[in-house]
Amino acid sequence: MLTVRGLKRLHLSVSFDLPDGECVALQGPSGVGKTLLLRSIADLDPNEGTVKLDGMLREAMPAPAWRRRVTYLAAEPGWWSDTVQDHFAAWEDALPLVARLGLPDDCGAWSIQRLSTGERLRLGLARALMLRSRVLLLDEPTSALDPAAAAAVEGVIAERISDGTSVLWTTHDGAQARRVGARIFVMRADGGIEENRP
Numbered sequence: 001m002l003t004v005r006g007l008k009r010l011h012l013s014v015s016f017d018l019p020d021g022e023c024v025a026l027q028g029p030s031g032v033g034k035t036l037l038l039r040s041i042a043d044l045d046p047n048e049g050t051v052k053l054d055g056m057l058r059e060a061m062p063a064p065a066w067r068r069r070v071t072y073l074a075a076e077p078g079w080w081s082d083t084v085q086d087h088f089a090a091w092e093d094a095l096p097l098v099a100r101l102g103l104p105d106d107c108g109a110w111s112i113q114r115l116s117t118g119e120r121l122r123l124g125l126a127r128a129l130m131l132r133s134r135v136l137l138l139d140e141p142t143s144a145l146d147p148a149a150a151a152a153v154e155g156v157i158a159e160r161i162s163d164g165t166s167v168l169w170t171t172h173d174g175a176q177a178r179r180v181g182a183r184i185f186v187m188r189a190d191g192g193i194e195e196n197r198p
C-alpha cells in the first residue's frame with residue numbers, strides 16, 4: 001500500500017491511499033499539476049509530506065532504492081547512452097516484453113536517435129517494467145501511440161496490476177481512464193484531488 005499524506009509541492013496539497021494491485025487514473029486539465037504530483041511521489045523534486053510504502057517512510061531508504069520501488073515513467077523517457085540495449089541491465093530478459101509491446105527483436109542494437117516518439121515511449125515503459133517496481137507512476141504512457149500499440153501497453157500493465165503492482169496513470173483520454181482505473185482522481189486547479197467512480 002502506498003500512503004500519501006499532506007504532500008505539498010508548489011500549489012499541490014494531496015492525500016490518498018493506493019492499495020496493492022489497484023490502478024488509479026489521474027485526470028485534470030493540462031498544466032494543473034499531474035506531472036508535479038507523480039514526480040513528487042517518486043521524490044524527484046523537493047516536496048513536503050508523508051509518503052510511505054507498506055508503512056515504511058521513503059526517507060528510510062536512499063532515493064534510488066525508493067525509485068526502484070516507486071517508479072516514475074516520464075511522458076518523454078530520458079536516455080543516456082547510444083543504443084537501446086545499453087539502457088537495460090539484462091536486454092535478453094527484456095526481449096519477450098519488448099516483443100509484446102510490438103517492437104522487433106533486433107531493436108536492441110538501434111541507436112536512440114532513430115527511435116520514433118512511440119518507440120521511445122514503449123522502450124521507456126519496458127525499461128521501467130523490468131524493475132518490477134511495487135508502484136508505477138505512469139505519465140501519459142500511451143499518448144503518442146496508435147490504438148494497437150496503446151492496447152498492447154494497457155494489456156501488459158493490466159497483467160502487472162493483477163500481479164499486485166499499484167499504478168497511478170495520468171491520461172487525458174476519459175475512455176481510457178474508465179477502462180484502466182478502478183478509481184479516477186481528478187486534479188482541481190487549486191491543487192487538490194477529488195475522486196470519481198469510473
Ligand SMILES: Nc1ncnc2c1ncn2[C@@H]1O[C@H](COP(=O)(O)OP(=O)(O)OP(=O)(O)O)[C@@H](O)[C@H]1O
Pocket residue numbers: 010028029030031032033034035036037
Ligand atoms: N519546477 C517548477 N517550478 C515552477 N512551476 C513549475 C515547475 N514545474 C512545473 N511547473 C508548473 O506547474 C504546473 C503544472 O505542471 P505539470 O507538468 O504538473 O502539469 P500537468 O497537469 O502534468 O499537465 P499536462 O497534462 O499538460 O502534462 C504548470 O503550470 C508548470 O508550468
